[in-house]
Amino acid sequence: MNRKYRRTVIAGNWKMNKTPSETKEFMTALKGMLPRGRWCDIALCVPAVCIPAAVRAMRETRVSIGAENCSPNPSGAYTGEISTGMLLDAGCKYVIIGHSERRAMGETDQQINAKVLAALNAGLIPILCCGESLEQREAGITSEWIAMQIKLALLGVPEDKIRKVVIAYEPIWAIGTGRTATPEQAEEVCEHIRVVVRKLYSSKNARAISILYGGSMNEKNAYELLAQPDIDGGLIGGASLVPEKFVQIIEAANQPTD
Numbered sequence: 001m002n003r004k005y006r007r008t009v010i011a012g013n014w015k016m017n018k019t020p021s022e023t024k025e026f027m028t029a030l031k032g033m034l035p036r037g038r039w040c041d042i043a044l045c046v047p048a049v050c051i052p053a054a055v056r057a058m059r060e061t062r063v064s065i066g067a068e069n070c071s072p073n074p075s076g077a078y079t080g081e082i083s084t085g086m087l088l089d090a091g092c093k094y095v096i097i098g099h100s101e102r103r104a105m106g107e108t109d110q111q112i113n114a115k116v117l118a119a120l121n122a123g124l125i126p127i128l129c130c131g132e133s134l135e136q137r138e139a140g141i142t143s144e145w146i147a148m149q150i151k152l153a154l155l156g157v158p159e160d161k162i163r164k165v166v167i168a169y170e171p172i173w174a175i176g177t178g179r180t181a182t183p184e185q186a187e188e189v190c191e192h193i194r195v196v197v198r199k200l201y202s203s204k205n206a207r208a209i210s211i212l213y214g215g216s217m218n219e220k221n222a223y224e225l226l227a228q229p230d231i232d233g234g235l236i237g238g239a240s241l242v243p244e245k246f247v248q249i250i251e252a253a254n255q256p257t258d
């Protein structure tokens with residue numbers, strides 16, 4: 001983290017877990033144990049049907065609500081899709097875009113780029129995900145792969161909007177596997193992402209953008225990961241489903257790093 005230049009963001013990704021009733025229960029429990037520290041931004045990205053319950057429960061708190069996906073289109077004949085305007089009106093502040101689980105379902109870099117642009121146009125903060133597979137890491141092409149994903153996803157994002165984008169580095173081999181990247185491995189790629197953003201935009205913008213790590217981050221390893229200079233927060237799956245664990249990660253982000 002480098003709190004002098006950028007926001008620390010602790011974001012949960014619930015994936016396809018919890019009903020609206022369970023959301024209400026979770027949020028009530030979370031509200032009762034939220035730490036007072038003001039260092040980090042907190043977000044919970046929840047299934048679309050849980051958004052109203054989450055927004056209602058967290059109205060007077062520091063916790064923002066996000067979605068896990070959006071349509072690149074503003075409206076029209078797209079059965080089953082949800083637009084960025086709808087998410088904003090429902091009370092969302094964030095939207096996860098390009099998660100590897102969605103990429104595995106066929107989402108392309110071109111669609112991800114269109115979704116990033118749609119989110120920014122609507123005034124939502126995109127949490128843009130990137131990450132390599134184990135095969136790519138072992139083949140030594142992690143840097144090239146990540147640079148390509150970032151460049152394609154940010155095509156057409158103007159200079160005055162780039163600071164609104166949050167980037168999450170999530171190595172696919174670390175997601176839901178309990179096999180976390182070491183702080184050094186995670187730092188190396190997050191630093192590389194900042195270099196990519198610097199080359200595309202400017203040092204000032206690269207210094208200001210929040211880059212998160214995701215992949216089996218939990219209450220035990222969060223502090224060490226967040227102590228890295230280019231890791232500005234976490235995108236947390238499994239551990240964000242348990243209020244006690246999520247709160248401990250927020251507390252880790254509130255600790256002094258030096």
Ligand code: PGA
Nearest residue numbers: 175176215216236237238
């Ligand atoms: P995990 O998921 O923390 O359960 O590994 C992270 C993510 O997929 O965003």
